[in-house]
Amino acid sequence: MSKDTTFRIDPAIQGGLKTLSRLLGKPVNKLVNDALLQYVKAQAGKMEVDLLREYRDLDPDLSRSVGQAVQREMGYVGRDPMEGILLPEGEDAPVSDRRMRMLGTPAAPSPAQRELRAILKRR
Numbered sequence: 001m002s003k004d005t006t007f008r009i010d011p012a013i014q015g016g017l018k019t020l021s022r023l024l025g026k027p028v029n030k031l032v033n034d035a036l037l038q039y040v041k042a043q044a045g046k047m048e049v050d051l052l053r054e055y056r057d058l059d060p061d062l063s064r065s066v067g068q069a070v071q072r073e074m075g076y077v078g079r080d081p082m083e084g085i086l087l088p089e090g091e092d093a094p095v096s097d098r099r100m101r102m103l104g105t106p107a108a109p110s111p112a113q114r115e116l117r118a119i120l121k122r123r
Contacts, residue, residue: 070119073112 009017021028059065 066119070116073116074120 017028017031020026020031024031
């Protein structure tokens, strides 16, 4: 819902808005709202880039972030139907994933699970 707001606008800018309004056939209110929206988006984008730079400076090799992601992901092992089941190391599924899904049986470990195993082994 729109809210009435009062702003003091420089007379030169106000004159430009009136001219644009006439030439574009759009109300001044619409032009101002469009301009403010573009400004807010641009500033938000700039802030996002600055925040990402700061984060990169705090965790340059992403080791903390990767560690946190691995820990969260490992919390779902065995409970995430998209990941299949965790088999003991070296054990392959006897039937293809597609056949296992057709039979209603959990699938073999996903590439993500295999990668998690490798990461955990390195620790």
